Structure formats: C-alpha cells, structure tokens
Amino acid sequence: MARTPTPAGTDAEREKSKRVGALGELRPFLVPYKWMAVLAGLALVLTAGVSLTLPLAVRRVIDSFGSDSVAILDQYFGAALGLAALLAVGTGLRYALVTRLGERVVADIRKAVFDRIISMSPAFFERIMTGEVLSRITTDTTLILSVIGSSISVALRNVLILFGGMIFMLFTSAKLTGLVLLIVPAVIIPILTLGRRLRAQSRENQDWIAASSGSASEALLSVQTVQAFTHESQTRAEFSDVTEKSYDVARRRITTRAAMTVIVIFLVFAGVVGVLWVGARDVRGGIMSPGALVQFVFYAVMVAGSVAALSEIWGELQRAAGATERLIELLRAEDAVQDPADPVPLPETVKGEIRFEGVGFSYPSRPDISALEHVDLVINPGETVALVGPSGAGKTTIIQMIQRFYDPQTGRVCLDGVDLRDMRRDAFRRVMALVPQDPVIFAASARENIRFGWPEASDAEVESAARAANAHEFITGLPAGYDSYVGERGVMLSGGQKQRIAIARAILRDAPVLLLDEATSALDAESERAVQLAVDELAQNRTTVIVAHRLATVKKADRIVVMEGGRIVATGTHDALVAEGGLYARLAKLQFTDGSGAA
Incomplete structure (x- = not known):
C-alpha cells in the first residue's frame, strides 16, 4: 500500500496504433455471427435508402402545389407515409440485430479474456494488478459494446447517407454541390489532426481508470490490515491521486473532443448557409425550382448531419480502439509456463x-x-x-x-x-492436493468450499472429509450448517476454521500427492493435534511434502x-x-x- 499504481500502458505502447484499424482485431469474434451482421447491414442499407428517398417525395409535394390535382398530392403524401413506416421498421430491426450482436460479441470477448487469464502462471500476476485485469474485462469491454452495439452501425449509416446524399445533391444541382465540396477539406483536416490526439488521450484515460481499479481492489481486499494500521488516510490519498490523474486525462480528452466538435459543426453549417444563400438567389432568378432547392437543402442538412455525427463517432471509435488494444494485449500475453504441443500422458497409476x-x-x-x-x-x-x-x-x-x-x-x-x-x-x-499457507476460501457455502477439492463428491463424502479435518463440529454450529455462507475470502470464519476447511478440501481430493504448506500454522494446540492425526492418516500410502516452521508437526x-x-x-x-x-x-x-x- 506504500506505492502509487501507475497505468500499465506506456507511451511506447500507445504508439502501436494511431488508427481505428485496431478495431479489426475484433474480426475473429464477429465471424461466428456473420449472418446476424449481414442482416443488420441489410437493415442498415434499407433505412439509409429510405432516408435518402424522403427528400425526393418532399420535392414532388412542393412542386405540385401549382397543380390543381388533389389526387396527386394525396398520392405523394401516402407514399411519404409508407416510406416513414418502412423507415421505422427498418430502424427497429437494425437496432435489435446490432444490439444483440454487440452483447454476444462482448460476452465472448469477456469469456476469452477470462479463460486466458485464469490459466496464466503466477509470474504473469507479478507484472499486472488483478484490479487492472478486472477493469479491462469490465470497463474496456463496455466501450467495445458501445461501439459494436451502436457506434459502428450509426457510423456506417451516416457514411451511406453522406455519399448517397452527395450523389443526390449532384443530380439536384451540380453548381451548389461543387460549392459544398470546397468545404470538405476544411472539415476533414481537424478530424484527422485532433482525432489522432484524441486516440492517445483515450488510451491513457483507460490506463489510468485501470490503475484506479487496481488501487481500489488492493485496498479493499486488505481492508482489515489497512484499518488495523490506521492507514485509511494514506490509502484514501493514494486512491484520490490516481483517480484525479484519471480525471485530468479525461478532462483533456473531453476538451479535445469538444474542440473538434465545435470546429467541425461550425465549418459544416457555415458552408451550408453559404451554399443556401447562392441557391436562394438561383430560385429568384428562375434557374431552379423551389422544390429542387428544398430537396437540395434536405440533402445538404443530411450530409452535414452525417459529417457532424461521424466526427462524434470518431471519438468513440478512438476510445474503443484503445480498449481493443488493451484486451488484445491480454489475449496475446505470453505465459512463461507453457503446455507442450505434444504432451506425454500421465501414467494410469x-x-x-x-x-x-x-x-x-x-x-x-x-x-x-x-x-x-x-x-x-x-x-x-x-x-x-x-x-x-x-x-x-x-x-x-x-x-x-x-x-x-x-x-x-x-x-x-x-x-x-x-x-x-x-x-x-x-x-x-x-493427482495433487494442496493446503496453502494462506488458505483460500471462496464466497460460497462451507459445503461448496470443501467440495472445491472434488466437485463430484456427495454430501456424505464432504462431511466425512470435514470430520477428518476436525471441521465438522464448528461447521454444524454455523447458522445454516454446511450450507452457511462464509463470506468473501471466508471473512466470517476464524483463521483456524479457514485452515481446517482447506485441509478438508485436500482430504476430499484423495490425491496420490499431498502438499502441505504450513497447513496447521493457524490452529490452536487441540485442533492442531486433531488435524495432525488426520494428516498422519491421510499421508499413509501417499507421497506427502510438508512445509513447516513448527518442528513438532514434522517429527x-x-x-x-x-x-x-x-x-x-x-x-x-x-x-x-x-x-x-x-x-x-x-x-x-x-x-x-x-x-x-x-x-
């Protein structure tokens, strides 16, 4: 607790990817659900197409105001209503498919990361805090969920509207479209320039969030020690320091993103206003019809809105790219201890x-x-x-x-x-059973903690192991007996009780090799004698390795x-x-x- 955690991501690591292309690492998780993605894509194209068709209907309605036929007007409004219904259904379908896809992919990523980490050797955890790993599994995957379940879909829809709208604008008025294209470079430059800085800040922000989680996890898992040594103030200060650094990076990220949004939106809409001014003069001069101008305005607003939305989404994609990098680092982490490619089978006996x-x-x-x-x-x-x-x-x-x-x-x-x-x-x-020096008790019942040694064991076998470890009496004295919840890390049990449950777990495993690392160190003299008799019985016909400081247990x-x-x-x-x-x-x-x- 004397050290202040630092984020695992270094500047060198952040330089690995300055582009959203890092999201391509998610492809293996998307491939199993390609048909869901294809259906979502079709729904997306449908809704974008309907959106691009609506301004055409509006033009027809406006230009028909000079006609005496009410039936034509009714037809146009009926068609517009049908398009609106199609747009609503397509949007709902796209949302359902994309959101489900995002949830499924993120669940697979979380499982893949956990499956990888749970098998890593202890050397891996000498380099990274458990709290940081948990932050990556939760916070980082939440960012990816936001992107897959929303941002990418919205981004693709806006890309379709952007290019489709530009094409319709070109057919509506080549002159006005040419003026609009002059604005594009002015919009793209700040997106690229500020977007690169935003990606680095997003990655750093996630690193500090992970460091904050690591600091909190370490303190809360050792809360009794912290309180016993009246270290609360220093611990609060250390956590506050890391959290404030995370906030400072987040503040810089927010400022960068806000500046990018302001610049892009102003340039886009200022350009649109200028183009409309030219268009209005053309209408007055009879060069184009009012319906054509309104149609062009609709497309211009749609294109401008899509550009503004893409600038917003770009920031989300930058953050998700950083989160993806961090998760892929875990999935690709090299373990110092590896299983052989062609393992030798364990002897039958x-x-x-x-x-x-x-x-x-x-x-x-x-x-x-x-x-x-x-x-x-x-x-x-x-x-x-x-x-x-x-x-x-x-x-x-x-x-x-x-x-x-x-x-x-x-x-x-x-x-x-x-x-x-x-x-x-x-x-x-x-074929090995271990009783560690610091017994590990899970947040479950006493019965399930003992059964951890052999998941298929019956209740009778669990109780027999508890009797052999001199644990049966205190377990039956708990409020719900063997079904009593013992709390996180066995907080509701004494040190000796935890050790006896750990010994019962090893007894239940009934393995040929028994490893006892200070197995009786936390027991009182009477319990130690009872457990020692059980260990002596258990050790018969088994290879037993005992680590002990108290020589009375090894004589x-x-x-x-x-x-x-x-x-x-x-x-x-x-x-x-x-x-x-x-x-x-x-x-x-x-x-x-x-x-x-x-x-």
Whole structure:
C-alpha cells in the first residue's frame, strides 16, 4: 500500500496504433455471427435508402402545389407515409440485430479474456494488478459494446447517407454541390489532426481508470490490515491521486473532443448557409425550382448531419480502439509456463515419485536472487518428507515447483520419472492436493468450499472429509450448517476454521500427492493435534511434502530436509539431525526448550 499504481500502458505502447484499424482485431469474434451482421447491414442499407428517398417525395409535394390535382398530392403524401413506416421498421430491426450482436460479441470477448487469464502462471500476476485485469474485462469491454452495439452501425449509416446524399445533391444541382465540396477539406483536416490526439488521450484515460481499479481492489481486499494500521488516510490519498490523474486525462480528452466538435459543426453549417444563400438567389432568378432547392437543402442538412455525427463517432471509435488494444494485449500475453504441443500422458497409476535434478530458480521479479540453487532431491512414492528451515530458505518454492507454477532456469522436476514440462499442467495437477499457507476460501457455502477439492463428491463424502479435518463440529454450529455462507475470502470464519476447511478440501481430493504448506500454522494446540492425526492418516500410502516452521508437526516424517538460502544443507530423521548439530539442531533447541538445553 506504500506505492502509487501507475497505468500499465506506456507511451511506447500507445504508439502501436494511431488508427481505428485496431478495431479489426475484433474480426475473429464477429465471424461466428456473420449472418446476424449481414442482416443488420441489410437493415442498415434499407433505412439509409429510405432516408435518402424522403427528400425526393418532399420535392414532388412542393412542386405540385401549382397543380390543381388533389389526387396527386394525396398520392405523394401516402407514399411519404409508407416510406416513414418502412423507415421505422427498418430502424427497429437494425437496432435489435446490432444490439444483440454487440452483447454476444462482448460476452465472448469477456469469456476469452477470462479463460486466458485464469490459466496464466503466477509470474504473469507479478507484472499486472488483478484490479487492472478486472477493469479491462469490465470497463474496456463496455466501450467495445458501445461501439459494436451502436457506434459502428450509426457510423456506417451516416457514411451511406453522406455519399448517397452527395450523389443526390449532384443530380439536384451540380453548381451548389461543387460549392459544398470546397468545404470538405476544411472539415476533414481537424478530424484527422485532433482525432489522432484524441486516440492517445483515450488510451491513457483507460490506463489510468485501470490503475484506479487496481488501487481500489488492493485496498479493499486488505481492508482489515489497512484499518488495523490506521492507514485509511494514506490509502484514501493514494486512491484520490490516481483517480484525479484519471480525471485530468479525461478532462483533456473531453476538451479535445469538444474542440473538434465545435470546429467541425461550425465549418459544416457555415458552408451550408453559404451554399443556401447562392441557391436562394438561383430560385429568384428562375434557374431552379423551389422544390429542387428544398430537396437540395434536405440533402445538404443530411450530409452535414452525417459529417457532424461521424466526427462524434470518431471519438468513440478512438476510445474503443484503445480498449481493443488493451484486451488484445491480454489475449496475446505470453505465459512463461507453457503446455507442450505434444504432451506425454500421465501414467494410469501414479506412484508419486518426485525428483529434483540440479534445479536452479530465481523469481522473475527478483532475477538476481536465487530462490533455489542446484537442488537435488528425490521423494520416494508414499514417503512423507518435511521441509524445514528459516523464512526465505526456498521451502514454499519447492511446493510451487512441484505444481509447475514456475519452470526452473536449470535442471528439471519430474513426477514418476517424467519431466513436468513434458506433461499438461492440468493432467498432473489432478493427482495433487494442496493446503496453502494462506488458505483460500471462496464466497460460497462451507459445503461448496470443501467440495472445491472434488466437485463430484456427495454430501456424505464432504462431511466425512470435514470430520477428518476436525471441521465438522464448528461447521454444524454455523447458522445454516454446511450450507452457511462464509463470506468473501471466508471473512466470517476464524483463521483456524479457514485452515481446517482447506485441509478438508485436500482430504476430499484423495490425491496420490499431498502438499502441505504450513497447513496447521493457524490452529490452536487441540485442533492442531486433531488435524495432525488426520494428516498422519491421510499421508499413509501417499507421497506427502510438508512445509513447516513448527518442528513438532514434522517429527514423525520419514525424512526431514533442512534448507537454507535456497540450498539443501541436511537431510535425515529428527533424532539424527538433532544429533548432528547444525541448523536443525539449533532450530529444535529454540522450539523444544527454553534455548539453553538440549532438544
């Protein structure tokens, strides 16, 4: 909480695309619904065509004022009414199809981004805040929804009206149309110039919104710590600072867009007024009929309106282009850990032998510090091995390497003789059960949290696992028992209760490889003993790796591996290691005596 988040998009990244063409990246999401898009396009052409036909009817009506035939006048008004009905139906159909298309495409984009991110290794989340990812999935996709569900459709309709109107204007009066064309360069130049600046500002605005979401997410997920250390004022100030920067960029974007709108609309309508002045003089001189002038006025207003609308929509397209870039960055993000193209299948019967062969590893965020240094370790099938040592010795890193959350820079990690990098991650992780140091509890019922270990488990199997983890008694004491909602991150449970649910989850998984990372650290002495008995029972005939600071929990392990500074410095049983002296003996002396006697 001591740092102020910065937006992930750098200036270099924003230079990647200075054009709305970035929206072309959405094509793969549109292709499955091409027929819906085609129907929407046909409805769009229909409505644009009807709109362009209406001024012709108006001209006929005005020029027929000099005729004595009322029937002709009635026919023209009837035709105009029919065109209006056709325009209404076509517009409604276009809206329904385009809006549905937008919702469908954005739902697919959200799922694609989430599917990609949920499988990324932990190294990815060292570079980006979770709140920023959520901002991209929500805020950025909302912008894309606005564009696909509205802006693109409106833009295409205005393009058709612009060119169709220009053609009809040319047939109505070539002279007046020529004068109108003189205005076009004056309108296009500010659109292109200011539009480029607007795109960069829109992208920066979205980056700061994401940074603001990341800051808020981090603070709210740690709200108890923030309050415990009376850090509310600093946290408010940091969030306010990021939010104000987001507002400043938004203010500049709004100013740029407003300036572009003012310039374009003034130039367009000033030109139209000038052209109409010339047309009015031609009517007085008998060069053109009043109906022709009115028809030309209608088309001129339609063309001017379409240009003004396109200048507005251009800003929306610029923002959506930036949002698209950000989402595509997530979809194309390279994961440091990849499944092989031709994976080796998991053995039908997993014995559970784990082998580290010359493993060296440094975390991506700390490349100069070795987390593991030339580690050679063989854990035999069914063996219980405890990893002990001071904080930062590399114990938890061993657990993470076994699950292949990271790949070693040197050496390899094998399961039953097969390099983990040669198998699919979801294949070998299915035969592992984990109890992490910080138990993860989901915003669901106690029953569903335990069933997370094995989704197909029956209620009886869930309750059996809870009994084995010494969790049944406190769960039945909850207001709704196993169906009690435990709150976000298990906020309604104590630390020990959360840990027991996590252990029950691992027991229910019934996997050949069991990984316990400080599994009993949050339990009181009585609960720890009960859970330890359950773990001892569970560990039979399973390969079990236990990380523990409290040596009392590992005395019964088949083998104890002592680690320091990323290296294995000793291995053996509790009694043998105590007799050896060294690091383990010192730790045992501190924990089992007052620090002055023997272990």
